[in-house]
Amino acid sequence: MTRYQQLAMHLAQRIEQGLYRHGEKLPSVRSLSLEHGVSISTVQQAYHVLEEKQLITPQPRSGYFVTPRKATPPVPRLTRPVQRPVEITQWESVLDLLDTRLEPNMMQLGSGMPNLTQPTLKPMWKILSRQAQRQATELLGYDNLYGVVALREQIARLAIDSGCQLSVEDIVITTGCHEALSVSIRAVCEPGDIIAVESPSFHGIMQTLRGFGIRAIEIPTDAVTGISLEALELAFEQWPIKAVMVVPNCNNPLGFIMPEARKRALLTLAQRFDVAIIEDDVYGELAWDYPRPATLKSMDLDGRVLLCSSFSKTIAPGLRTGWVAPGRYRDRVLHMKYIATGSSNTLAQHALAEFIRQGHYQPHLRRMRQFYQRNYSSFSCWVRHYFPCGICVSRPQGGFMMWVELPEAFDAVRLNRELRDSHIQIAVGSLFSASGKYRNCLRLSFAITLDDRVEQALAKVGEAVERAIAACAGEHSPQSMQHEILLAK
Amino acid sequence: MTRYQQLAMHLAQRIEQGLYRHGEKLPSVRSLSLEHGVSISTVQQAYHVLEEKQLITPQPRSGYFVTPRKATPPVPRLTRPVQRPVEITQWESVLDLLDTRLEPNMMQLGSGMPNLTQPTLKPMWKILSRQAQRQATELLGYDNLYGVVALREQIARLAIDSGCQLSVEDIVITTGCHEALSVSIRAVCEPGDIIAVESPSFHGIMQTLRGFGIRAIEIPTDAVTGISLEALELAFEQWPIKAVMVVPNCNNPLGFIMPEARKRALLTLAQRFDVAIIEDDVYGELAWDYPRPATLKSMDLDGRVLLCSSFSKTIAPGLRTGWVAPGRYRDRVLHMKYIATGSSNTLAQHALAEFIRQGHYQPHLRRMRQFYQRNYSSFSCWVRHYFPCGICVSRPQGGFMMWVELPEAFDAVRLNRELRDSHIQIAVGSLFSASGKYRNCLRLSFAITLDDRVEQALAKVGEAVERAIAACAGEHSPQSMQHEILLAK
Structure with missing residues (x-):
C-alpha cells in the first residue's frame, strides 16, 4: 500500500x-x-x-x-397541477423519447420496455415455432372481432386473481393496452369532452386524449395513496367530466398501489357523479406482494369500469396483445375497435393462449416480480448514492418504474439532451403532464439487467443532475436555489 | 337410356x-x-x-x-347516391357480417378474407418457425414507432411496380390497412368535417368515418371508370370537403381499375381545390393484368396523397401488417398511429420482410392473381346461370369481389336473413353506402376454393334471389316490378 x-x-x-x-x-x-x-x-x-x-x-x-451521510430520500409530496381542463401538448418530447427506444448503444433508463431476457420466457419461442409448424390456415386469417376465444378464456381465468368475475363475452382483445385505452376513451367521450387524470399520468394516455381532441383535468396525486379523492370530487362538482382515467395498481409513473378503501371510495364517487372509470391495469400483475391487488373492476357493480390491460409488460410487448373488459360500454368499444384496426394479430393470440394454458405464465410472472423487486433494491441504492441530496424518490410497490423529483427550478429537458450525448435515455417528467408540468422530474426504468454499465450510467446521470442543479442555481434564482440546495444537503 | x-x-x-x-x-x-x-x-x-x-x-x-338464353348481364350503371353529406349508419349490419366471418359451416361468399390455402404461402410458415427458433429478443420487444426498417425497405422496393419512388422514411407501418386508413382519416380531418367517398364504398371506411364523427358525401361512381369527376367537382364547389377517399385499383366492391387519365384528372382536381386524397390500394397488387396499375401516389407531386395498403389481401390478414405512405401528413399520421396502437406486431413484420427478401412474394402474387382470375371465370358463369335475368354484374379487373345489382325494389337484407339459415354468407349492398342505399345489391367474394358445394350454394342464392324478386314484385309495386322482370327476361 x-x-x-x-x-x-x-x-x-x-x-x-x-x-x-x-x-x-x-x-x-x-x-x-x-x-x-x-x-x-x-x-x-x-x-x-x-x-x-x-x-x-x-x-x-x-x-x-x-460528505453528509445520505438518508433515504423522501417520497414526492402530493402533486399540485393546474386545476382546470387543459389541451395537451408535449407530443414532440414523446416522439423524441420513442425515437431513442431502439437506438443501439443507448442505455435504456426511460422507456416502458420490460425485461425480455429471462429463461421463463423461453417456452414462448417453442410455442410460436410449433404454431408455425402446425400450418393451420386460421392462424393467418382474420380473427374474430372480439378476439380468439381460447385467449379470452385464459384472460377470464386469470382475472379471478384480481377479484374479477369475467366471462369470455366480457372481454374484447385489442392491439396492446394502448388500443384498449384508446378505444375506451373513444367509447365514453366525444371530442371537446373532459377526462380527469392522475397527475403525473402516463404519456401515452395524454397523447391519446390530445389526438381525440379531449381535454384533461389533472388531479393532484399522492405518491403513496394515489389520486386525491377530495380534489377529484371538487373537479366533478365544477366541470362536466365524462370519465376518470386511473392506474390504481403499480401506477405509472409513481409506482403506488391505491389502498383498497380508497379504491372503493373512488368507485362510489364515480357512481355519485355518474362518471365512467377507465382503469389501466397493465402493471397490476407485476405487484411485488402476493396476492396481487384487486382491480377497481372487481368492485364495480354497475359496469362503469372499463378495465384495460395487456401482456406487454408481463410477457412481451412485440406481440401487441391487450384487452379491455368494457362493462356496459361493450357495443361502443367493439365499434371503436373495428374502426381502429379491424381485428388483432391471430398468431400472437393463439400463442399467448397456449403459453398460459400450458402453465408457463405464473412461473414467469413470479420470476419477473422478484427480478424487478431485486433490481429496485440495487437501483434505488445507486440513485441514493449517485444523486445529490434534496431529491424525492417514489417507492414503487410493483412494476419497474421510479419517479425522481428534483428541485423546482431544475430542467430535465436540458438534462435529457446532455445525457443523450452520453447515450443514456431517461424519460423527462413533463411528458407526464398535460400542461408540461414536472419538468423538474424524471422517470427511470429499472427493467434492464443491472451491471457495471448501468451503475456507471446512473452515476453519470447523478453527476449531470448535480451539475444541472448547481447551474440552474446560478442562472435562475441564485439565492433561493442556493438556499434550497443547502437546506437539502 | x-x-x-x-x-x-x-x-x-x-x-x-x-x-x-x-x-x-x-x-x-x-x-x-x-x-x-x-x-x-x-x-x-x-x-x-x-x-x-x-x-x-x-x-x-x-x-x-x-328458357331465354342468358346474355352476359350488363354492368351496373353510374350510381346515383344522395348528393349531400350524411351521417353514416349501418353499424349493426356490419357487425352482423363480421360475426359470421368465422362461423364454421358457413359458406363465405360475403367476407373480405383472401384465399390462404395456396402452396406458395408455405414458406411463410417456415419463416415464422425459424424466426421463433432464433429467439431474438427484439422480436418480442416494442417495435420502432415507424415500423421495422427491413420491412419498410421491402415495401419501398415493391412500390416501384406501382410507379412509386418511396424511401424508408416515407413509410409508416400500421396494424393492417384498416389502421392505415383510420390514421389517415384522423390525420387530415377533424370531427364534423366532410370526406367525399366513392359510392358504393368499403364498409370499413364508412364505419371509420362514422366513428370519428366525420360526414361522408357519396359521389356517383361508374362500375368501369370509377368515381365521377364531374360529380366530385360539383361536390368540391358546394361543400367544404377536406379529403376524398378512393380505391382506384381493383376497387372494393366494384372491381374496376380507374383509367390512368382519370387518375391524373382526379389528382389535378384535388390540387385545384386543395383536398387531400386517401388512396386505398389494398387490392392493387391483385390486378389480373401485368404490370400492375399505377397508384395515384405515383403521380402525386405535392404530397397530398396518403397511400394506404397492407399484406392482408396478398399474403395473410391475420398478420395485421399494413402501411401508409402519408406524404406531407407524415407527422400527424405518426401521432395518430402512436395514440391508436403504439406500435405494430414485431414478429409479423420481420417474417413478412423475410418472405419478400427471400423472393417468395412475387411467385405467390402471380399464383393468387391467376387463382382469382380463374375463380372469377367459373363464378361469373354460375352467377349468370343460376341468377335470374335482369341483373347487373360488375366486371372486376382484379381482386376477388363481384357486385351484383338486382331490381330496385329488391331487399337484400331480407335475402341475407334467409340465406343465413342455409349457412350462406353474403355481403348486403347497403353496408357500402353511408345512407343505407344499395339495399338491392350484393357483394360476392370468389376467394374460396371452388367446388360443388360452392356451386350449390350459388344456385341456392340464385333461387332465393328469384323467389325474392317474385315476392317483392307481388308486394311492392305489382305492375312496375312485373314489367321490369318481363323486360329483363
Whole structure:
C-alpha cells in the first residue's frame, strides 16, 4: 500500500468513527502534511481517493468537507397541477423519447420496455415455432372481432386473481393496452369532452386524449395513496367530466398501489357523479406482494369500469396483445375497435393462449416480480448514492418504474439532451403532464439487467443532475436555489 | 337410356338447333304424348329433366317455355347516391357480417378474407418457425414507432411496380390497412368535417368515418371508370370537403381499375381545390393484368396523397401488417398511429420482410392473381346461370369481389336473413353506402376454393334471389316490378 493510500484509509476510518463529522470541514492540505509528515501531493492524492469514494466533497475556495451521510430520500409530496381542463401538448418530447427506444448503444433508463431476457420466457419461442409448424390456415386469417376465444378464456381465468368475475363475452382483445385505452376513451367521450387524470399520468394516455381532441383535468396525486379523492370530487362538482382515467395498481409513473378503501371510495364517487372509470391495469400483475391487488373492476357493480390491460409488460410487448373488459360500454368499444384496426394479430393470440394454458405464465410472472423487486433494491441504492441530496424518490410497490423529483427550478429537458450525448435515455417528467408540468422530474426504468454499465450510467446521470442543479442555481434564482440546495444537503 | 331420357335429349337437341326458339312456348304435354306415342307421365318426366337443366321454364297456367338464353348481364350503371353529406349508419349490419366471418359451416361468399390455402404461402410458415427458433429478443420487444426498417425497405422496393419512388422514411407501418386508413382519416380531418367517398364504398371506411364523427358525401361512381369527376367537382364547389377517399385499383366492391387519365384528372382536381386524397390500394397488387396499375401516389407531386395498403389481401390478414405512405401528413399520421396502437406486431413484420427478401412474394402474387382470375371465370358463369335475368354484374379487373345489382325494389337484407339459415354468407349492398342505399345489391367474394358445394350454394342464392324478386314484385309495386322482370327476361 502506498503512502497516500494509507493516509486515505486512516482518514476514512476517522470519518467512519465520527471523529470528523458529516458536513464538517477537513483539515487543510498543508496542516495534514505537517501532522502526518508527508508531502503536500501525498495529502492531495489521499483526498482525491476519498473524493472518488464520495466520502468527502470539495467546496471551491473553501477546501474539503465530509460528505453528509445520505438518508433515504423522501417520497414526492402530493402533486399540485393546474386545476382546470387543459389541451395537451408535449407530443414532440414523446416522439423524441420513442425515437431513442431502439437506438443501439443507448442505455435504456426511460422507456416502458420490460425485461425480455429471462429463461421463463423461453417456452414462448417453442410455442410460436410449433404454431408455425402446425400450418393451420386460421392462424393467418382474420380473427374474430372480439378476439380468439381460447385467449379470452385464459384472460377470464386469470382475472379471478384480481377479484374479477369475467366471462369470455366480457372481454374484447385489442392491439396492446394502448388500443384498449384508446378505444375506451373513444367509447365514453366525444371530442371537446373532459377526462380527469392522475397527475403525473402516463404519456401515452395524454397523447391519446390530445389526438381525440379531449381535454384533461389533472388531479393532484399522492405518491403513496394515489389520486386525491377530495380534489377529484371538487373537479366533478365544477366541470362536466365524462370519465376518470386511473392506474390504481403499480401506477405509472409513481409506482403506488391505491389502498383498497380508497379504491372503493373512488368507485362510489364515480357512481355519485355518474362518471365512467377507465382503469389501466397493465402493471397490476407485476405487484411485488402476493396476492396481487384487486382491480377497481372487481368492485364495480354497475359496469362503469372499463378495465384495460395487456401482456406487454408481463410477457412481451412485440406481440401487441391487450384487452379491455368494457362493462356496459361493450357495443361502443367493439365499434371503436373495428374502426381502429379491424381485428388483432391471430398468431400472437393463439400463442399467448397456449403459453398460459400450458402453465408457463405464473412461473414467469413470479420470476419477473422478484427480478424487478431485486433490481429496485440495487437501483434505488445507486440513485441514493449517485444523486445529490434534496431529491424525492417514489417507492414503487410493483412494476419497474421510479419517479425522481428534483428541485423546482431544475430542467430535465436540458438534462435529457446532455445525457443523450452520453447515450443514456431517461424519460423527462413533463411528458407526464398535460400542461408540461414536472419538468423538474424524471422517470427511470429499472427493467434492464443491472451491471457495471448501468451503475456507471446512473452515476453519470447523478453527476449531470448535480451539475444541472448547481447551474440552474446560478442562472435562475441564485439565492433561493442556493438556499434550497443547502437546506437539502 | 329410359324413354323419358330419350325424349328429353331429343327436345334438348331441338332447342339447341333452334327449332324451338328461346322464349317460345313448347308443345303441350298432351300433344307431345300424341306426337311421340308415349305416356303423359313420360312427357312430364322429360320436361322435368329439361327444367332441372334450366333449358325450359314452366309458367304457371301457361305451360313450358324455352328458357331465354342468358346474355352476359350488363354492368351496373353510374350510381346515383344522395348528393349531400350524411351521417353514416349501418353499424349493426356490419357487425352482423363480421360475426359470421368465422362461423364454421358457413359458406363465405360475403367476407373480405383472401384465399390462404395456396402452396406458395408455405414458406411463410417456415419463416415464422425459424424466426421463433432464433429467439431474438427484439422480436418480442416494442417495435420502432415507424415500423421495422427491413420491412419498410421491402415495401419501398415493391412500390416501384406501382410507379412509386418511396424511401424508408416515407413509410409508416400500421396494424393492417384498416389502421392505415383510420390514421389517415384522423390525420387530415377533424370531427364534423366532410370526406367525399366513392359510392358504393368499403364498409370499413364508412364505419371509420362514422366513428370519428366525420360526414361522408357519396359521389356517383361508374362500375368501369370509377368515381365521377364531374360529380366530385360539383361536390368540391358546394361543400367544404377536406379529403376524398378512393380505391382506384381493383376497387372494393366494384372491381374496376380507374383509367390512368382519370387518375391524373382526379389528382389535378384535388390540387385545384386543395383536398387531400386517401388512396386505398389494398387490392392493387391483385390486378389480373401485368404490370400492375399505377397508384395515384405515383403521380402525386405535392404530397397530398396518403397511400394506404397492407399484406392482408396478398399474403395473410391475420398478420395485421399494413402501411401508409402519408406524404406531407407524415407527422400527424405518426401521432395518430402512436395514440391508436403504439406500435405494430414485431414478429409479423420481420417474417413478412423475410418472405419478400427471400423472393417468395412475387411467385405467390402471380399464383393468387391467376387463382382469382380463374375463380372469377367459373363464378361469373354460375352467377349468370343460376341468377335470374335482369341483373347487373360488375366486371372486376382484379381482386376477388363481384357486385351484383338486382331490381330496385329488391331487399337484400331480407335475402341475407334467409340465406343465413342455409349457412350462406353474403355481403348486403347497403353496408357500402353511408345512407343505407344499395339495399338491392350484393357483394360476392370468389376467394374460396371452388367446388360443388360452392356451386350449390350459388344456385341456392340464385333461387332465393328469384323467389325474392317474385315476392317483392307481388308486394311492392305489382305492375312496375312485373314489367321490369318481363323486360329483363
